[in-house]
Amino acid sequence: MSGVQLVVTPTNLRFHAPFTYFQKRLITLLNPSDMAMIYSIHKGDDKNLSIDNLRGRIEPFDTTEITVTLEAFEGDLPVPCSLEVRSISEGAIDKEEEGWNSIDVKIEMEPAKNFHSGDELLRMRLKPEDLAKTIEEQYRPVCSECS
Numbered sequence: 001m002s003g004v005q006l007v008v009t010p011t012n013l014r015f016h017a018p019f020t021y022f023q024k025r026l027i028t029l030l031n032p033s034d035m036a037m038i039y040s041i042h043k044g045d046d047k048n049l050s051i052d053n054l055r056g057r058i059e060p061f062d063t064t065e066i067t068v069t070l071e072a073f074e075g076d077l078p079v080p081c082s083l084e085v086r087s088i089s090e091g092a093i094d095k096e097e098e099g100w101n102s103i104d105v106k107i108e109m110e111p112a113k114n115f116h117s118g119d120e121l122l123r124m125r126l127k128p129e130d131l132a133k134t135i136e137e138q139y140r141p142v143c144s145e146c147s
Contacts, residue, residue, distance in 0.1 A: 012108065013027070017112035021072050022071055024067055031060060031062055031063070035090060036057055039056055041055070041083055044081045082107055083104070
């Protein structure tokens with residue numbers, strides 16, 4: 001493992017149901033050193049995820065953004081997985097075969113949340129009649145001729 005390591009943020013990506021449309025999340029890679037860094041991103045066998053720029057070079061004190069896209073799908077939730085972001089300084093790539101640093105980025109799939117109108121009103125501590133009164137007050141006509 002090499003001494004210089006990229007700063008990866010965030011280390012936890014969350015995608016939300018429904019998964020019938022594609023969703024994108026960004027990962028930022030920061031090179032805090034005075035040497036250029038080489039990075040490589042390894043994903044599991046999840047066919048629903050695509051990543052732009054699986055490999056690249058980051059100049060000293062620079063950043064790059066990686067887009068992780070969850071493709072649209074129907075059916076069961078995929079098993080949560082993770083990405084492995086590996087990095088090594090450009091000068092050490094020929095000298096060290098096993099000098100790569102590694103950071104895991106956890107990927108979570110959030111199932112759909114079912115809200116029942118009654119439960120939602122309880123959480124808001126409103127009675128249905130109070131809610132109706134609030135809506136009427138908010139949408140009262142401004143001019144006297146319209147009422």
